[in-house]
Amino acid sequence: KFASVESAPPIEVFALNKAYVEDTFPQKVNLGVGAYRTDEGKPWVLPVVRHMEQKLAADETLNKEYLPVLGYEPLASAATRMLLGSDSASLKEGRATGIQCLSGTGALRVGAEFLAHIGKHSIVYSSNPTWGNHSLVFLNAGFTSYRSYRYWDAAKKALDFDGLMEDLRNAPENSVIILHACAHNPTGVDPTQDQWRQIADLIEERRLFPFFDSAYQGFASGDLDRDAWAVRYFDSRGFEMVCAQSFAKNFGLYNERVGNLTFVAKDRSVIEPVRSQITLLVRANYSNPPNHGARIVGTVLNDPVLTEQWKSHIKTMADRIISMRLGLRERLEKLETPGTWNHITDQIGMFSFTGLGPLAVDKLIADHHIYLLKGGRINMCGLNTGNIDYVAKCIHEVVTTTQEASL
């Protein structure tokens, strides 16, 4: 019956990871998949997570009953509060609400389905470049047009702010605009506060709808409040907006799929109707979200002592990444690798858009067994004191031996 089903092209980041795993070269380096690694190159289950799992396992009062459709309320409310800050006017006025979702992707999907089916939005914009899955989520959710706004200036290796503003200015009214709350994926380049203010002005003026994607709160700078600045600024301006939150990276709970969708409305009276409509959407998709990860995050966020412990973990991760950024830049500048490398430390978060072109990338993979995405994105977490010299050396090698336009 399904003889005509054609094989789909492999999804890049997973195909890359597969290739890395199958590579037998002893010095291979994986700078592909976006997950944190310790300096030993190992995954890190946060100590507070391990502690919580032991605590949950020993708690005889817990069971495996279904969560409510909209999720574990202590998680949702704490996540929304973590995002907006306890001073948030919308939170205090009951105009903000949270819905537990299947990590960041699931929150994007639920938000997108709501905006398409109920909000009747049909056009969505995201940055060029952006996370590869944005377009797929929104188009599958019911949006009919996916467009890009300029973002990465390849020549300057920085934000193309003028291009961004021009493209948003030309966006039709009611368009949904996906904004990376911090630690832009894949470039690592974030707007400045002043630029955010201008973006907010424009979105307000052009009657566009802001949809924040917050996958790295705390993980970017090490500071939860600092990383939430843009979202909180929009909130303080009185915007209606949604924000997809992921706890995959900042809690290291990648495979437990813990996320939250925050809704901010102008009026508290729309909150219940919105929640009831989302209930119907969730029911038709997966009925209710998973319990385990929600209990971990929900418990930690509602416990001041555990929260402090968690914050120290985030700082550990963010600091290690920042030191790798410094280390890579220093080495490349020392090697006098052609081009400028300050963007590596100017950028923030897990990823760096190196500016390496496709030929250089191919060489890095084929000749040096260093795995990164076609667009030149590297995961800083894949760097450690053990491999940073090798990586710098190889980048130097491919840059000096490859003829490519950019750089």
Add this chain to the structure above:
Amino acid sequence: MSLISSLKIFSPSSLNTTQNALSVVSSRANSWWSHVEMGPPDPILGVTEAFKRDTNPKKMNLGVGAYRDDSGKPFILPAVKMAEAEIAKKNMDKEYSPISGSPEFCKATINLALGEDNEWTKNGLNATVQGISGTGSLRIGTAFLSAFFPGGKDLYMPTPTWGNHVPLAKHAGLGVKQYRYYDPKTCGFDFHGALQDIAKIPERSMILLHACAHNPTGVDPKPEQWAEMSKVIKEKKLFPFFDMAYQGFASGDIDKDAAPVRMFLKDGHQIALSQSYAKNMGLYGERAGAFSLICSSKEEAAATMSQLKIIIRPMYSNPPVTGARIATEILTNPSLRSQWLKDVKGMADRIISMRQLLRSNLAKEGSSRDWAHITDQIGMFCFTGMTPPQVEKLTKDFSVYLTKDGRISVAGITSKNVEYLAHAIHQVTK
């Protein structure tokens, strides 16, 4: 919504209030979502809400579709506790699962359905992916069929069917049609009606079948009836989509419960299959399930897998592991597996004995009605045959909570309250 009533009479002291009220008016007008209407209330949730509010000490909640032990409490299977202990020892990481879930989980799950040594898995003919329990697996399956099924895009469902089947299928882009199933006159299977309707389904359509423990009726076809249905379905070139949410939980025997699925495969059908561990492993909130397509070749299975992943990625990228890890541990660890088979039989046996007790107590009450269907039906639910007015009376006079269609969750019955329930049912139906 009346906003005028929220405006206070203007006076210097109430200026602020009025201004606040005015900004409420204008903020609703400026809201993107002022047009959003309240969705219809969930009927089953409504039952539980009303139950919670009731102060009658004898109250019973027969709405909930989750297993309860004889004390009316949620039940964590011993096999699950043991599996969790084993998993904890392994100090596993939290890295992303593959999009399709762990291969181990998928293999163990399809082998549970088709038998450990089945020829389909052995020959690599299955495309199996982890789904968010049964609902999520159905969602993946309906999305795939909506995009790739080469025939008609209507999914034919039994009347009645699980309440969520219809919105779920529609949300995936499928049309929804019905075939007769439940006979209210007998509280049993309308075999002839089903065959007649199935025979009328246009060729190359999709048909949804509950593998065992039909939800909401508890009415299952007998093996020889399944055989007939298989024949007609094959003749009409229909595509069977099995929803198996109660394997092991229905009769206590995993092979018996999966028999219709295995029969259809032996009969040469290619099938789609959704599986859930919510009930049979009590993993409700951990959302472990799977969707499978049995294909005609390895190549077809591989192509199908790649497309299923493309469907999953924009939904939630990759699935949650905890429930899946527990299921895998149980199924692949021989002593845990045999413990689980005991646990699931224990649950099924308790439900069967509650059915027997309810029926015998109704007889003791002096009821002259035929209550055979209570023990003929199988699984979590029983379609009692009570009418809406009788249901209302049952709730009002006896604080017994159930859905309007007369469906009771047998899991909510215990040895301590079965007599009361029989008495109550007899009172409203005599």
